[in-house]
Structure formats: structure tokens, C-alpha cells
Amino acid sequence: MSLLAETMETLKYTEAQNKLILAGNLPNPVLARRFGKSVRQIQRQRKFLKSLVAT
Numbered sequence: 001m002s003l004l005a006e007t008m009e010t011l012k013y014t015e016a017q018n019k020l021i022l023a024g025n026l027p028n029p030v031l032a033r034r035f036g037k038s039v040r041q042i043q044r045q046r047k048f049l050k051s052l053v054a055t
Contacts, residue, residue, distance in 0.1 A: 013035075013045060017035055018045070018049055021042060021045050021046050021049060022046065022049045022050070022053070024046070028042045028043060028046075
């Protein structure tokens with residue numbers, strides 16, 4: 001996925017959703033159902049958020 005596509009996808013999440021995704025307390029399928037996204041989108045978002053925290 002291109003950087004632009006990743007950035008545009010990230011803008012589709014609220015701050016509260018990003019905190020829940022990054023915390024990792026809930027499994028991906030639960031988050032996906034709650035946010036109306038696919039599990040793959042949640043995984044992609046978590047990876048993106050972790051990369052931001054690492055830098």
C-alpha cells in the first residue's frame with residue numbers, strides 16, 4: 001500500500017479508536033465489528049500506529 005493510501009486510511013479513525021487499537025486490549029475481530037471495518041484494516045492501522053510510536 002502506498003504512503004498516500006495509508007495516510008488517507010488513517011484519517012478514517014478517531015483518536016479514541018486509535019487509542020483502543022494501539023492498546024491491544026481487545027482482539028482485532030472485536031474492534032473490526034465495533035468500528036465497522038475489516039480485520040485487515042485494523043491490523044494495518046495497528047501496524048501504522050506502532051510505527052509512529054517507535055519513531
